[in-house]
Amino acid sequence: MGVYHVSGLGTSPGALTMPLSIVYILQAAAQLGNPSAEAFFAGSGEMEGKGSYEKIAGLPEHIIAFDSPEVIHGRMPLRYESRWFRMRGSKQEPIERPVVRYLEKLVRYLNDEFDVCLTLSTENKLFLVETDYQDFEDSFEKMGITLEGLRRKEVWLNLIGGTNQMNLALLLSGSFTAIPSRYYYVFQNTLALEPSWIPKPNKNNINTIVKDVMDRWYDLPPLDMGLGSIIRELYDKFSKEGRDFISKNELAQILKHKNPNYSDEFIPKLIRARYLVSVDSNTFTRGDMLDRVLAMFGKIVQSNVRNPSDWQKWAKEQGILKEVPFNEVSC
Numbered sequence: 001m002g003v004y005h006v007s008g009l010g011t012s013p014g015a016l017t018m019p020l021s022i023v024y025i026l027q028a029a030a031q032l033g034n035p036s037a038e039a040f041f042a043g044s045g046e047m048e049g050k051g052s053y054e055k056i057a058g059l060p061e062h063i064i065a066f067d068s069p070e071v072i073h074g075r076m077p078l079r080y081e082s083r084w085f086r087m088r089g090s091k092q093e094p095i096e097r098p099v100v101r102y103l104e105k106l107v108r109y110l111n112d113e114f115d116v117c118l119t120l121s122t123e124n125k126l127f128l129v130e131t132d133y134q135d136f137e138d139s140f141e142k143m144g145i146t147l148e149g150l151r152r153k154e155v156w157l158n159l160i161g162g163t164n165q166m167n168l169a170l171l172l173s174g175s176f177t178a179i180p181s182r183y184y185y186v187f188q189n190t191l192a193l194e195p196s197w198i199p200k201p202n203k204n205n206i207n208t209i210v211k212d213v214m215d216r217w218y219d220l221p222p223l224d225m226g227l228g229s230i231i232r233e234l235y236d237k238f239s240k241e242g243r244d245f246i247s248k249n250e251l252a253q254i255l256k257h258k259n260p261n262y263s264d265e266f267i268p269k270l271i272r273a274r275y276l277v278s279v280d281s282n283t284f285t286r287g288d289m290l291d292r293v294l295a296m297f298g299k300i301v302q303s304n305v306r307n308p309s310d311w312q313k314w315a316k317e318q319g320i321l322k323e324v325p326f327n328e329v330s331c
Helices: 014-031 035-040 096-114 136-149 164-177 206-216 227-240 248-258 264-272 288-302 308-318
Strands: 003-008 060-067 080-082 087-089 125-130 154-158 182-186 217-220 276-280 283-286 321-325
Touching: 003 014, 003 136, 003 164, 014 035, 014 060, 014 096, 014 154, 014 182, 014 206, 035 206, 060 136, 080 096, 087 096, 096 125, 096 321, 125 308, 136 164, 136 288, 136 308, 154 164, 164 288, 206 217, 227 248, 227 288, 248 264, 248 283, 264 276, 283 288, 308 321
Parallel strands: 003 060, 003 154, 060 125, 154 182
Antiparallel strands: 080 087, 125 321, 182 217, 276 283
16 A cells, blocks of 8 residues: 655644655656656565555555644634646635645646556545644544554655644654654745645656755654663553663663663763662662653553554544545546
């Protein structure tokens, strides 16, 4: 199957559609044999051993966006414009409308212009998850549980839209779960639904456009440096086993096992970050930051969400999920 794009979002649908435009443009160029575009998707594809074969790796499959209930249900004015498809908005409407309308227009245009196929055979959906955009812990819990449900999927995180709280929660939940394979952002200071600095792609300019959009696309390296798995281990020790203390030797073994680059010298960093408190030189107990993280992380673990079906069931039971198909464009 394809890629799950996960993002925070506010009142600007372009924060979602603009980077997705780049992905679709590069997909079209890759299918035409552009080497740079092909390299962009190198490594994409389902995990080995799943029994599925992807003819076109790296295509978006589903989009998951976290936003406020007011924006999702059309109680906030949206501002957007598209020069390519003559779309403009400055009124209250559900954010799904410009997102889905634009993506369908874009995919239909690229399919026809370049004689390619940018539509997966499965039903593409936009999932909107109601989130308190000012509450880091609410965002972290919902994003973390969502990522847990995508553990066997290819996940890219969009760090453009949403509030600081949402983006921080997305970064940390990605680090703790170690699930995302790509963290990306693209700078654009306009309300455009498409990349505003390039003309509408066509057969004559596609190779130049590939270079232009890739110059603006930034990938962060995968942010799991072992901290997520270390927190998991400490969660097991302090919460599941009911431990009050951990020895220095035991902690050192955890660090070295989870990340060979971590030595005993990493322990003072955990203390300064208030994850641990030193009882004496050889014994540690948990600090207030670890308590806070364990409480948030515990909600993710206790959700028992292990796959996309579990996640959809959980989100529906919470009353926070809205599903919108966007697969009306066929090849």
